[in-house]
Amino acid sequence: MMNPHSCDDAHLAATYEQTPPPDLLALLEEQDDFLLLGHVNPDGDAVGSVLALAHMLRDMGRTVAAAFPSPPPRWWTDMPGADLVQDNPRQAPVVIALDCDGAGRLAGLQPLHAAAQYSVEIDHHSSTDRTSDILYVDPAAGATGILVFRIIEALGRPLTSAIATCIYWAVATDTGFFRFANTSTEVLEICARCAACGADPHSIAHTNVGIRPLPHLILKGRALVGLESYLDGRVLASAIGPEDFVAAGADRTHVEEIIDDIRLAENVDIYVLFKAIDLDNRWEVSLRSSVVNCAQVARDFGGGGHAEAAGFTFDGPLEKGRTRLLDALSKALPDHHHG
Ligand SMILES: [Mn+2]
Structure with missing residues (x-):
């Protein structure tokens, strides 16, 4: 029998509807x-x-x-x-x-x-x-x-x-x-x-x-230490400010995937990470949730993405943007707590 993963085998075992136009x-x-x-x-x-x-x-x-x-x-x-x-x-x-x-x-x-x-x-x-x-x-x-x-x-x-x-x-x-x-x-x-x-x-x-730059690890540490709960614990958020970038010797390439570690927290509906992408108080926001449609929330703030992972940017200060987002999330969250 032919090895199903051979390069000579032109076809996959399964067939798929969406062929290229x-x-x-x-x-x-x-x-x-x-x-x-x-x-x-x-x-x-x-x-x-x-x-x-x-x-x-x-x-x-x-x-x-x-x-x-x-x-x-x-x-x-x-x-x-x-x-x-x-x-x-x-x-x-x-x-x-x-x-x-x-x-x-x-x-x-x-x-x-x-x-x-x-x-x-x-x-x-x-x-x-x-x-x-x-x-x-x-x-x-x-x-x-x-x-x-x-x-x-x-x-x-x-x-x-x-x-x-x-x-x-x-x-x-x-x-x-x-x-x-x-x-x-x-x-x-x-x-x-x-x-x-x-x-x-x-x-x-x-x-x-399998390998990460040290500034990324330091930045991640600061983000995890700064985690705070909102809306009865249903939202978990942290912010990486200009001072965090300086202390970690980090740039914007080092913030990738920090949200994925935040998402490991249990009994949370929505995960949020605010990132000061440059020193002039412009903030980038990552949203993750399997309860709320993140793309829809992000679009209301001029951003986009997938239902479970989306993002947007806003001009600071952080506190103002966070308040607006929490207000939107409190409306987007379904009534019943997941228990
Ligand atoms: Mn893709």
Whole structure:
């Protein structure tokens, strides 16, 4: 019997409804000059999806560049494809936004997407704010990297070691290394295929979750010490202020994932982390909850995200923003305490 995870096996065991739209596949086959963009503050899924698709197009002999509106995290140079990323990309006829909750998440690169002859969005967020000519959006997909995998399979392109590494990276990070609710059969099957084709699960896990910079640990310690309960303990929140960044020798790259440690607290409905993203009193807020729709709350404050994880920013002072948010959360919370 054929090894189900062999690279020669073209098909997954399961079949999935949301195949890539034919107009997208035709565009990828027929055009020859592409610019691929990920969202601002790119995460593993944004960088991995962009680079996986970029590798595929370059392997097909196409001209392709990748860019992000703000620098990717420090680990990203461990992902194959650093040479594909440009600081100041030029306009291309086909511009594809990946993992963006609407083109607004392209920030300073949005004009390139808007001016494209063919604008495309490939994404798994549930936003309805879509402006592109061609959409491949599947909110049921565990990561945007899953959609890129489906595209590669639909086009019959080989899952090279570089592509497998980028897709595994995208999917593993967006599923919290196979712990979150979006960890599906498809996720596990695709990652098994990627591992069979050259992705190294141990080194990718080590780079992403097995080692941390000291400033991050100090910053996290300060955030955990500062945790406070609100609304009868249903909300747990902390703030990382300018003084915390200075004391920890940290910058904004060091705040990633601190909310995930806060989320470990039991008997809490909503987790909140306020972060002073620069010294001029601008605050970024991360929301996590499986009780309240975080995306809806964040949208009311001009932000966005997923139902269980969302964020927004506001101008300080902190106290004012926190009061407004707690007021909104008290209205959004269902009446009955979870006991
Ligand atoms: Mn994603």
